[in-house]
Each structure stands twice: as C-alpha cells, then as structure tokens.
Amino acid sequence: MKREGPGNTGEDMVATNGADAAFAIELKGISKAFGPVQANKDINIAVPKGTIHGIIGENGAGKSTLMSILYGFYKADSGQIFVNGALTPIPDSQSAIRAGIGMVFQHFKLVQNFSVLENIILGAEEGQMLNSSLAKARKELDRLARDYDLDVDPDALIEDLSVGHQQRVEILKALYRQADILILDEPTGVLTPDEADHLFRILKGLKDQGKTVILITHKLREIMEATDNVSVMRRGTMVATVKTAETSPEQLAELMVGRKVLLEVEKGVAKPGEVVLKVEDLRVRDEHKVERLKGVSFEIRAGEILGIAGVAGNGQTELMEALGGMIRATGRASLKGADLPLSGPGADGQSRRAAGIAHVPEDRHHHGLILDFTAWENMAFGYFNDPDYQKNALLMDNDALRDDTRKKMEKFDVRPPDCWLPAKSFSGGNQQKIVVAREIEQSPALLLIGQPTRGVDIGAIEFIHKQIIALRDAGAAILLVSVELDEIMSLSDRIAVMFDGRIMGFRDPETTDERELGLLMAGVTGKGEAA
Amino acid sequence: MDRLPRWADVALVPLVSLTLAAIISALVIIAIGQDPWEAITVMVEGSVMNAYGWGYTLYYATSFIFTGLAVTVAFHAGLFNIGGEGQAQLGGLGVALAVLFIPWPHWTLALLGASVGAALFGAAWAAIPAYLQAKRGSHIVITTIMFNYIAASLMIYMLVDVLRPPGKMDPATANFPPQAHLPRFNEIPGVNLIFETKVPANVTFFIALAMAVVVWLLLWRTRLGYQIRAFGKSESAARYAGINPTRIIMIAMLISGGLAGLMAINNVMGEAERLLGNSASGAGFIGIAVALMGRNHPVGVVLAALLFGFLFQGGAELGLWTKIPIELRTVVQGLVILFTGALDVMVRMLLTRIFALFRQPKLEAA
Structure with a gap:
C-alpha cells in the first residue's frame, strides 16, 4: 500500500465510479488552529462523485473539525473548498446547503413533538401558510421513500420513532433540501447492528442513485463494510487515502495510531469460582x-x-x-x-x-473524575478515606498519595506522567487510564x-x-x-x-x-x- | 485557548483591575470638581503612612478576613453564601450573650467564650438556609439574602425589647464588663511600641490570621476539605464517589456561618464593647468582594482584606480632610468590586490576548 505526502491530493489513488471521474468534494490545503492546537494541518482530500468515502481517525484526529469546515460551522485559516469542481467558499451552513451538502449529525437535530413532515420542512417552509409546503413535502417524501428505500410514516411524531427511524428522517431532511453530498458523523453510535446494516443499505442505495456519501467513523468494521475509499487522519493531518478493497483493518489501525496494534483481545479460558x-x-x-x-x-x-x-x-x-x-x-x-x-x-x-x-x-x-483536580487528587477520588492516604486523624498524607499516583501512572503508562496536571489536560484515553488504574489497583x-x-x-x-x-x-x-x-x-x-x-x-x-x-x-x- | 502564566494570573490581573478601578474613581472625583491626586494622598496618608492609620486599616481588615474566609469555604462547596452580613450580626448577639451573662475572670477566657458564642450563633443562622438547600433545594443565594433581612429585624427586636438596659434610650446592650476587654494594639506589650495612641485594632487580628491558616489546612489538607472541594466542583461526581451531599452542604455552611459570626469578636467585643444595631455595618457583603478578589484562597483573602481595610479607612479620611463626601468610599469600593469581581474575565481575556501577541513570534522562531 502506498502512502501519500500531504501535498498530494491522491487523485490517482482512489476508486472512482466508472467513467465519471469528477470530484464531488475537493479540499485543498485546509488548515485550522484553535489557539495553540492545530486541529487540521494542510488537509488535502478528493471525494469522487457517486462513492461512499470513509474518514477514519482517533478522537481528536480532526475529523469533526474538517467536516465542520466543510459544512460552514468553522472557517478554515487557509485552504480552498471545491464542490463539483468549482471553487466554493462556505462561510455558513446555508451556503453549504445551497452547494448541495447535507449533514446528519451524531446527535439529531429534530423537534421531538413535531411530526416527520413538519420536521422535514422546518427551515425550508415556503410562504406564510404551511399547508402548501406540507402538501409539496408529502409528495416529495413519497418519491424519496420509493427511490431510496427510506420508509418513514410522514405523520408519525418524532418522539414515537426509534432511533434508527429518527436518523432516516435526518437523511430525508438533507435529501429534501436537494443534497447531493451527504455527510454522516458517527452514524452508528446509537444503532443496533440490524439498524446499522439497514443504514448501510440505504447509503448504498443513495450511491447507486449518484449521490456522494462521506462517512465519519472510528469503527474499522464499518469502513471495511460500507466504503469505496477511505481517508485516514492522525493528529490533524491526512496520513493516507486508499481504496477500501486494497486495505485491511490492521493496516488502517496502524495508520490511525502510527504503530502496530493488536485488534483481537488475547484471553485464556475463564475459570469461574464462587x-x-x-x-x-x-x-x-x-x-x-x-x-x-x-x-x-x-x-x-x-x-x-x-x-x-x-x-x-x-x-x-x-x-x-x-x-x-x-x-x-x-x-x-x-x-x-x-x-x-x-x-x-x-x-x-x-x-x-x-x-x-x-x-x-x-x-x-x-x-469518574473531577476535571479541575490534579491527577493525584483524582487518584484518591472515592478512596479519600483509605488509611494509606492519611497522615494522622486530621490531615491527609498528600505525599504518600502523590507517590502512589506516580506508581500507578507509570504502571498504566499515563502520558504525560505528571501527577500535578489537572485531569482535564489529559487526552480521553489517558483520563480513562487514570480512572481504570485507580479502580483496578484496589484489587476489588x-x-x-x-x-x-x-x-x-x-x-x-x-x-x-x-x-x-x-x-x-x-x-x-x-x-x-x-x-x-x-x-x-x-x-x-x-x-x-x-x-x-x-x-x-x-x-x-x-x-x-x-x-x-x-x-x-x-x-x-x-x-x-x-x- | 492560551493560558496566562501563573504570576500574571495571580498578581497582574488584580493589579490591572485595581488600576482600572482607580482610573474610573479618579474620573468620578474630577467630575465632582475635586482633585483626585489630593484624594489619593489623603487616603494613603491616613491609612498606611502612620501607625494610627494602620490601627484602623488592620481593624477593618480583621473583619473582612473573617467574612472573606466565610464566603471562601462556602464557595469551595459550590455554595454562594450571601448571608455573611446576617450571620455576623447573629455572631454579635452570641458575643453579647456570652459576655454579658457569664462572669469571666479574665479576657482570655472571655475571648474563648465569646468566640464559641459568635461561631455558634453565626453557624446556626447559616444552618437554616443550608438545610433548605440540602433537603428542599431552595437556592442558597435567595435564602441567605432573605435571612439577612430577618437577622436585621431580629436584632432590632433583641436590642429594643430584650437586651436594652432599663432606663436607656438607645437600642444597644449594656457595656461589656472590663474583664472582657480585649487588648488593643496599643495595649499589647511589644506591639504598643509601634502603636502609641489608642487604635481599634486588637488581638482578634491574630485570630483572623490563624483562621486563614486553619481554613487553608481544612480545604487542602483534610479529608473533609477534599470532599468539600470535590462536591463543589462536581455534584454528580461526588455522588459517584459516595460523598453525601446533605452532609457537605450542612458542614460547609456551618463552617461558613461560624466564620462570619466570628467577625463579631473584632467589632462587638474588641471595639464597641457593647452590641449596637447594624453591628456588621456591611462587612458581610464586603466579604464577598474580598473572597472574589482573593480568588477564594486564604492568602488572597488576607491580602484583599487589607486592601479593603485601606479603602475603608482611607475613605473615612477623605470625609474628614477633604470636601469629597465620605460616600465616595462606597463608589470606590463598588468600582473595585466591579473590576476585580464582575469584570475579572474581561481583564483576563485582554491580558491573554496581549500575552499571545508576544508569544506568537517565539513559537515561529522555534
């Protein structure tokens, strides 16, 4: 497998949909910094029309920032966005919608006590009276449901729908606004495996009708199952774009993390006792x-x-x-x-x-944590009455607690190994390691x-x-x-x-x-x- | 978001805030046709340039340390105790009862007894809002404000109808017995070498400093303090850790009320030597500003209390020696509170940006 340098858009690397080789989305040199944090560094990506394109990366790799730039929530510090080959500045989400981009968020943006139909026209009503818009939407919805296998009762209230159906309403909302390019942010987090399968079938249907889908996820299995091409992000940079058929979960994991990882858990036979x-x-x-x-x-x-x-x-x-x-x-x-x-x-x-x-x-x-407390203060969280942490009847032995914390941080490889840092300064994985270290080391x-x-x-x-x-x-x-x-x-x-x-x-x-x-x-x- | 270096966070932000408050104060003085330079000269000379001035500045600061610490302890439990004023007045009642009705042989014992009375009454006055918050969810800000008014009315009743000596016209208790007289700075051997004339500052100042140390130990060195701070940072996490919210709210408010009540040994026992109406005279409220400015740390509280002591004494001097009315003191205090408390974030953001400007080239060079 070849890897690209950041300067290469990788146009020759991706699987395109037959003869039509134009790109639905092309990002060139996108950079975005939040204070000292460089969330996106010179990102180049080209998404061929009519394909499902996966974007994978760990938490904090910059996937969501990139998509927020594409949908007009953030303004990039530098770089250009091309939609269907034309340079398209996207200063706000209205411009994104006009450019034919639709987004399905991880947390749905639906009004719970409105019907499906009302939610779909929300923000796209025409005229002073609702009736004509509703009638038009009902006809359009009927067509969309037939074309894309998106069956949802237009008169059902959102609060009565399952999560999977609510997601379909979000997709319908985007399609109703004539989206040709659909971005889905971690769409399967709330779905059962069955619902996820159904979602992938819908996405394939959309692709067959010529739509372009960008799927953001951290689940390797979904990437392998549903996408044509996949771009891997790591620490704000785009490290590779490859054809899904030519890669493997192991390779993708390695690209995401930057080193070899064991995906399978090695585990002996359980010996259950009392x-x-x-x-x-x-x-x-x-x-x-x-x-x-x-x-x-x-x-x-x-x-x-x-x-x-x-x-x-x-x-x-x-x-x-x-x-x-x-x-x-x-x-x-x-x-x-x-x-x-x-x-x-x-x-x-x-x-x-x-x-x-x-x-x-x-x-x-x-x-699990008090985010403003230091790592060593958090190590006593829940265990502040532990005799090991007391100097005498009145005072706590903070020195002993700090020593204990340093040992546990070393054993669990918490980085950086500085027990004076507040918990909020650690990455999610290291925060979790602090909690897991604290609890497991109690030998419960x-x-x-x-x-x-x-x-x-x-x-x-x-x-x-x-x-x-x-x-x-x-x-x-x-x-x-x-x-x-x-x-x-x-x-x-x-x-x-x-x-x-x-x-x-x-x-x-x-x-x-x-x-x-x-x-x-x-x-x-x-x-x-x-x- | 960039962070400020620690020294800037602790020292520069309050200094800039104070400077801004001083500039606006100067503009106000100019606006009423007076000379701001004269004003600042009079304030400084009357409060910190001689022992007599210090005797008053430290006296005021003593009260503010107590009420500032009271707000600080509650704040760390996530509770905003606005009731310091009422709790300090009730503390005064505790002092008066302890001193008037128990014959103390010596001032040290009287001080001990009065401290217990002050703390108990202050704590009791905080206990009711605390209970209502812990058990009924009534917001502590609202209830403690209301309890200030109730305290004021209760004190009027006690002074007019219960404690006023027969034949006297003014609503106050009888004078405290001489055995309960607390040594003032001009009466303490050694200290009186500096303070030659009679000043109101008294031994309570040292108790206040000791309480600052105790509060620091409590919050950062004990299990209870750990639980108070954990609860104050995150109630949901405290529930996970098995910290009993009712217990923490009650204990933190009892300590807070007790500290506010303790203020009374300074003004009631140390200075007035009888209980007068409106005894706390606003020190309970100033405690909020002191805690805000002191960043809810005992060291900061002591420093901020000294500053407000200076403003109080300097302001009084203004009324004496210039045509500037004494009410200007309230204006200056208000501006200090506004800038150090409410507009703290604004100053901080401004400084953060300035620091970022200076830092940027360094990063690029590296």
Whole structure:
C-alpha cells in the first residue's frame, strides 16, 4: 500500500465510479488552529462523485473539525473548498446547503413533538401558510421513500420513532433540501447492528442513485463494510487515502495510531469460582417515576466477565449506578453472600467501595473524575478515606498519595506522567487510564466497568482490555457494560442482552453471533425466553 | 485557548483591575470638581503612612478576613453564601450573650467564650438556609439574602425589647464588663511600641490570621476539605464517589456561618464593647468582594482584606480632610468590586490576548 505526502491530493489513488471521474468534494490545503492546537494541518482530500468515502481517525484526529469546515460551522485559516469542481467558499451552513451538502449529525437535530413532515420542512417552509409546503413535502417524501428505500410514516411524531427511524428522517431532511453530498458523523453510535446494516443499505442505495456519501467513523468494521475509499487522519493531518478493497483493518489501525496494534483481545479460558455478585429482581425508577430497570436478575462468579450488550439507554446505566450506590433501587443484591443495601443507609459509593466493589463509570467527565483536580487528587477520588492516604486523624498524607499516583501512572503508562496536571489536560484515553488504574489497583472483588473504551484511542483500548482480563484472571468478578458489540463479544465470558430495562437472554460468546445479539438488542426473542 | 502564566494570573490581573478601578474613581472625583491626586494622598496618608492609620486599616481588615474566609469555604462547596452580613450580626448577639451573662475572670477566657458564642450563633443562622438547600433545594443565594433581612429585624427586636438596659434610650446592650476587654494594639506589650495612641485594632487580628491558616489546612489538607472541594466542583461526581451531599452542604455552611459570626469578636467585643444595631455595618457583603478578589484562597483573602481595610479607612479620611463626601468610599469600593469581581474575565481575556501577541513570534522562531 502506498502512502501519500500531504501535498498530494491522491487523485490517482482512489476508486472512482466508472467513467465519471469528477470530484464531488475537493479540499485543498485546509488548515485550522484553535489557539495553540492545530486541529487540521494542510488537509488535502478528493471525494469522487457517486462513492461512499470513509474518514477514519482517533478522537481528536480532526475529523469533526474538517467536516465542520466543510459544512460552514468553522472557517478554515487557509485552504480552498471545491464542490463539483468549482471553487466554493462556505462561510455558513446555508451556503453549504445551497452547494448541495447535507449533514446528519451524531446527535439529531429534530423537534421531538413535531411530526416527520413538519420536521422535514422546518427551515425550508415556503410562504406564510404551511399547508402548501406540507402538501409539496408529502409528495416529495413519497418519491424519496420509493427511490431510496427510506420508509418513514410522514405523520408519525418524532418522539414515537426509534432511533434508527429518527436518523432516516435526518437523511430525508438533507435529501429534501436537494443534497447531493451527504455527510454522516458517527452514524452508528446509537444503532443496533440490524439498524446499522439497514443504514448501510440505504447509503448504498443513495450511491447507486449518484449521490456522494462521506462517512465519519472510528469503527474499522464499518469502513471495511460500507466504503469505496477511505481517508485516514492522525493528529490533524491526512496520513493516507486508499481504496477500501486494497486495505485491511490492521493496516488502517496502524495508520490511525502510527504503530502496530493488536485488534483481537488475547484471553485464556475463564475459570469461574464462587458466586460473587447475586442480583435478584432489581428495579429502578427515575425521577419521573418511570421504571427504567424492570426486574433484572443475574449472578457473576469470581474470575468471570459478564458483558451486558444493548443499545444505549435500555437500563444499563441504571444497573451500574444502582450497583455502584449512586441511585436508589429495589430488589435484592448480595456480594459474596453479604447483603448490599439498595436504598437508605449503606447504599452509597463509600459503602460499596468498603465492601470491595470498584466502579469505572460510563461517564468519566461527570462521574469518574473531577476535571479541575490534579491527577493525584483524582487518584484518591472515592478512596479519600483509605488509611494509606492519611497522615494522622486530621490531615491527609498528600505525599504518600502523590507517590502512589506516580506508581500507578507509570504502571498504566499515563502520558504525560505528571501527577500535578489537572485531569482535564489529559487526552480521553489517558483520563480513562487514570480512572481504570485507580479502580483496578484496589484489587476489588467486583469491578463494575461501563464503556471502558468510549472516546479512547486504539492504543489505549488494547491496554485497558489487557488490564480487565488480568483482573479477571486474578479472580475478580467483572460486570462490563458497553455499547460496542465487538468489545462485549471479545471480552465477555458470558453475555446478557438488555432491552427496555430487562435482560432478554444470556448467550455464550463462543456460540452466538452479532445477528442473534442484534435481534435480542432490538427486543426480539427467538426462543420465547424473556427474563 | 492560551493560558496566562501563573504570576500574571495571580498578581497582574488584580493589579490591572485595581488600576482600572482607580482610573474610573479618579474620573468620578474630577467630575465632582475635586482633585483626585489630593484624594489619593489623603487616603494613603491616613491609612498606611502612620501607625494610627494602620490601627484602623488592620481593624477593618480583621473583619473582612473573617467574612472573606466565610464566603471562601462556602464557595469551595459550590455554595454562594450571601448571608455573611446576617450571620455576623447573629455572631454579635452570641458575643453579647456570652459576655454579658457569664462572669469571666479574665479576657482570655472571655475571648474563648465569646468566640464559641459568635461561631455558634453565626453557624446556626447559616444552618437554616443550608438545610433548605440540602433537603428542599431552595437556592442558597435567595435564602441567605432573605435571612439577612430577618437577622436585621431580629436584632432590632433583641436590642429594643430584650437586651436594652432599663432606663436607656438607645437600642444597644449594656457595656461589656472590663474583664472582657480585649487588648488593643496599643495595649499589647511589644506591639504598643509601634502603636502609641489608642487604635481599634486588637488581638482578634491574630485570630483572623490563624483562621486563614486553619481554613487553608481544612480545604487542602483534610479529608473533609477534599470532599468539600470535590462536591463543589462536581455534584454528580461526588455522588459517584459516595460523598453525601446533605452532609457537605450542612458542614460547609456551618463552617461558613461560624466564620462570619466570628467577625463579631473584632467589632462587638474588641471595639464597641457593647452590641449596637447594624453591628456588621456591611462587612458581610464586603466579604464577598474580598473572597472574589482573593480568588477564594486564604492568602488572597488576607491580602484583599487589607486592601479593603485601606479603602475603608482611607475613605473615612477623605470625609474628614477633604470636601469629597465620605460616600465616595462606597463608589470606590463598588468600582473595585466591579473590576476585580464582575469584570475579572474581561481583564483576563485582554491580558491573554496581549500575552499571545508576544508569544506568537517565539513559537515561529522555534
């Protein structure tokens, strides 16, 4: 595989769509700096018309900045944008829409209590009265649905639609505005595998109709599955553009990180011991009295990883927070036979830690870390009562804490290894390493770990996975929650699938596959077993 | 975003803010037809150029250190305690009750007893808003402001109807007994070599400095302080760590109220030697400005308290020796608060840009 220098647009390198070799989008020498941070450095990219073009890179590689420049949210410090061969300045998103560019954001921009039709014409209404626009939109929508296999009920309210359907509305919105070039930013983060497959079918359909699609993602599998060409970004630069058919996930990963990475987790056979955590009929109501966890029961043994698969928002967060003592719950839970209170006294983070439960929360910014605290202050977060950190009855031993922090930062390869830096100055992966180091080094009987690698770069993912396996092999019970199915499949010794606050079933990762799990994640039980 | 070097952040920003406040103050003085240079001369000479002036400046600063520390502790718990004024007045009540109704044999014991009374009453006055915040979610800013008014009314009732000695006309308690007289700077051996004439500054100043050290230790060296700061930075993270929000809100506000209450040993016991109406005379509010300007750090609070002590004493001198009305003191204070507190970000952004201008060529050269 050849790599290009930054000065090369790579026009000879990419797969084009037959005879029509013109480029839908061409960016030349785009640079953008935020203060001292160079988010984009002299980016050159050419996207051939009628292709699906992937842009892949780690968090902070500059993908989103680049697309925001293309959609007119940011102004580039230098460089030019060509749309369909013509130099097109894009100072705002209205100009982008006029140039035929549509964007589907990771977080949808839909009005929840409006119908599909109303959302689609929102911002594109014509005249003072809505009726004519609505009628016109309904006809147009009908045509789009037929052409692109985008079936959505135009009169349904957004709040009644599934996430996958809401995304289709976003795509329809762009198409209704006559977008020829569609940018999708991490579109599968909120989808089940089935919904993701459907999305890719839609994207292929769009391509066949001559549209150009730019797909931003950090998932290698999707790139391999759906794109014609892929551009790899690393630290603000475009390191390569290649034909997808001529590359491999390993090569792409190496390009993204800049070194060889192990994509598969090396893991021995589990040797489950005694039951560590036993949960029976766990229920959680939120502040609106809506039941979020509807009677969940399971066991985890020592030396075993139970992975919870599921689309985000199906009760996994509540499960972790109830077990971590953060929210009240009903039902029964016990750790090695000792009762774990689910409400009232003893149902708090301190009691849980004293009982031997460590917790890597799903949201490290709001829960796992105090971003303004230094690394060493964060290393005592949750463990400030630890006798090792006390000088006497009154004062904490900050020197001991700093020594301890330095050791853990070295062991977990946190960079930079400076315990005086505030947590917010570390990259996402290094922040997560601080949290994981703090929790795993407590040698807990039970580790609750949520989204262990969310927003973490590939190199750090490999490391964190190894640490989780090592803790399991040391005899801890581990409850793993992740929306990344790959992660669940490769780490878990048993998989439980959650949907709508219930466990839909347990599966063995050796014998199940993504399809089966995907159906369970969507609430479909093949064998009629619902817990 | 570029960051300022630490020295600029700590020293330059407040200095620039103060300079701006001084310039606007000078313009105001010119506008009322007076000479700003004369004003600044009188202020400086009357407050820091001789021992007598220092005796007043330090007296005011003592009160401001207490109320500034009170705001600081609450601030680190993410709570904005506007109620220092009321808590200081209640602290005065605690002092008066402790001194008037218990016969103390010596001023040291009286000081101890009065401190306990002041802190307890101040803390109790903060406890109700704290409870309402922790349990009912009533916003502490609103409740502490309201409690200032309640405190003022309560004090009028206590002084007019309960504590006023029979036969007296003015709403005040009886004079404190001589055994409860706190040594002033001109009465302390050694210190009186400098302070030869009678000044209001008294031993409470040293207690204030000691409390600044205690607050620093509390916030940055103890488990409780760690939890207070963690809770103040992120309530959701505190929940994850198992920090009890009710407990932290209550404890932080009790400490804050206690500190504000302690101010009363300076003005009520050390200076007036009886409890008068409106005893805190605005020091509770100035504590907010002091904490803001002192960046919520005890060292900063002590320095800012000294500055406000200077403004207070210098302003009083203006009223005495010039045609500039004493109310100008309020104008100057207001401008200082405006620039060091509210417009702090503006000054900071300006300086950040200037620094970036100087830094840019260096980067390119490297």
